[in-house]
């Protein structure tokens with residue numbers, strides 16, 4: 001009887017150890033999985049009012065945590081990115097150029113106002129989209145919005161607001177089928193991940209914008225912004241103030257466009 005009790009007690013002690021060990025392992029595992037996101041608290045990640053930041057309602061040239069990219073990397077123009085992103089990007093472009101591959105930034109951080117200017121000009125037909133006047137081609141506003149959304153984001157929903165995303169070389173699909181374009185694309189596909197950059201609009205997605213070989217995103221910061229902040233902070237009422245906004249808000253825009261990025265960035 002006594003032996004039985006002692007054996008039972010020993011078993012209980014062992015069981016207790018095993019459960020603690022399992023708990024510890026689960027804890028370590030969970031911590032490892034979310035490691036990169038855990039380090040990025042809202043105050044680390046977002047230097048200003050978080051809503052204004054995510055909607056692009058700020059000036060990157062006067063915001064801490066933003067830096068200007070050396071002008072020779074952007075064809076002489078002043079473009080801004082998150083400081084960490086700018087550093088990684090400079091290393092990547094210089095390494096590519098050393099290997100004879102042409103890479104330059106044609107678009108980086110864009111404000112809400114800049115995105116609105118692009119959107120509105122496409123909506124009114126002042127700016128052509130792939131050589132076409134969408135206002136003439138689509139008199140119906142809903143169809144016109146969908147046509148713009150093949151390649152352009154609505155203001156407030158663009159990843160370019162965040163300072164984590166860039167367009168390389170050309171936003172014309174035809175360029176990326178030329179010799180120079182293909183060389184750049186092959187290089188990016190082989191090496192960009194090593195510098196932290198991932199293609200946002202890959203050809204394998206089932207929703208969202210068309211394939212954009214030119215648009216790349218700095219994974220750690222951008223993924224955390226999307227997962228942990230954008231949806232929590234931005235509501236449909238924030239997406240406003242441009243032509244066709246009332247129509248756009250009726251689309252499944254979060255699911256389809258904001259979340260319609262490559263697996264690596266979700």
Ligand SMILES: [Zn+2]
Pocket residue numbers: 107160165166167214215
């Ligand atoms: Zn882009």
